[in-house]
Amino acid sequence: MSADQSRLFAACMPFDGYFSPVSTGEKVRSGGGEVGPGSNTGQKGQQTAIVDYLTLVLPASSLEEFRCSNIDLLIYKLFGFRGEVVAGAIREKNWNFYPLSAILKDRDGELVGHIGLGGNKETVCVSISGAGCKWVKDWRVTYNAAVQLKARISRIDCAHDDYEGKRLDVHALRERAAAGDFCEGGCPPRHRFMSDEGHGTGSTLYVGGKGHKELCVYEKGKQLGLPSSPWVRAEVRLYGKHVEVALESLLDPGAYLRGSYSVMAELIQGVCTRLRTIRKQVEVSAEAMVLWMNRQVGPALNVLRDAFGDSWSDFAEERVLRSGHPGRFRGIASGEPLAKYVREELCRFAA
Structure with missing residues (x-):
């Protein structure tokens, strides 16, 4: 990489100290097992949380050292992308205090980073959003x-979905916050x-x-447009502006979510995977779409059926x-995968 190319790459602020989801030397116990940054609980398909946003900062010198001579090679090395996500051209456009930037788009054309x-x-x-994280296979x-590239985490979001709303209750947690239950020592x-x-x-x-x-x-299901949905999401956003966020949080985000507050250690249980979350998003969004159609265009379709009889669908x-x-489906899926998910979810409810 040339000196001119090297000068294109930008910086975030330096850090001082070390970020840990639990106190030094402390382990949070849940179900008889230890949970913390040393735990690998939840790997190999048994995650309790997913990475839903990530920002990495790395020295430009590493790009030369490990032959990442352009952005596409860099995101391939970092995330294993093989066309799922590609970089746009470098532009003289300010982003997040950087005078130059490039956007990342996925193969569906969505902006993902x-x-x-x-x-x-x-x-x-x-930086990649949740829509970008879904393309990371490993x-x-x-x-x-x-x-290898000496990168550090500037921000990571570790998210857990309680799909049925049986353990997470936002109103009950509000009361616990008011009662000081999130105090980990010092001021709440x-x-x-x-x-x-x-x-x-x-x-x-x-909090x-x-x-x-x-x-x-x-209440994620409700925010996606389905008032009857019980789906609740909990996510902790860890920032590396002043202290270090351990890279191990990439491997077991559930441990860092549970370790963020003792209340979360009590409540975060069960498997949470990217695929299951995507299917839940499609389920809720499809049901919300049908509800909207029933309310907004149902009468209009009824008029078409009365006017054209059996051929009304041809006219439509x-x-x-x-x-x-x-x-509402942006960033979830598109094309045949979306059609497949919607078909499976709506047919399941119709049955």
């Missing part, structure tokens, strides 16, 4: 590459609650704050249908 370039101290910042590849962390006031659009609890450690528990296909898919 950014790379910040041209900043301070000759480092590179790579986080151990990312872990190994991050170690700040918390705030955003209520949907009974409208069925979903409430959210925040902690951005820049260090922030827990967010929210010719004059009403158009290509594409609703925005």
Whole structure:
């Protein structure tokens, strides 16, 4: 890589100290087993949480040392992408305090991340959203590459989905936050609650704050448009701005979510996988779509059926249908995979 190319790569702020989800030397016990950064609980298909957002910062010198001469080679080395996610051209466009940047798009054309370039101290910042994380097949590849490239985590979101809403209750957790149950020693962390006031659009609890450690528990199914959905998500956002976030969080995000607060160690149980979460997103979004159609266009379709009889669907296909898919499915799936998931989920409920 040329000197000019090297100068394109940007920096995030340096860190000081070490971030740990539990106190030094302490293990959180759950179900008789130890949980913490040394635990590998949840690997090999038995994860209790998923990585749903990631920002890495690495020195530009590593790119030359390990022959990552361009962005596509870099994201291949970091995430194993083979066309699932590709980088756009480097532009003179500010992103996250970087004067130069490039966007990352997946093969469905969705924006799934950014790379910040041209900043301070000759480092590179790579960020992928939850929609980008879904394309990562093996986080151990990312872990190994991050170690080799001397990367550090600037932010990671570790998320657990309680699909049936049996363990996580955002309103009960609000009461526990008010009672000081999230205090891990010292002053209780700040918390705030955003209520949907009974409208069925979903409430959210925040504990902690951005820049260090922030827990967010929210009624995800309701926020996706299905008021009857019991689905609740808990995610902890760990920031490496002032302290270090261990790379091991890539391998076992569930341990770091459980270790973030003792309350989470009590409640985070069961398997949570990317595929299961995607299927749940399709299920909820498809049901919400049908509910919207029933409310908004059901009468109009009824008029077409009365007017055209058995041939009303032919008219609808010719004059009403158009290509594409609703925005509610953005970042989940598209094309035949989306059609397959929707068919399976709606047929299951119809049965």
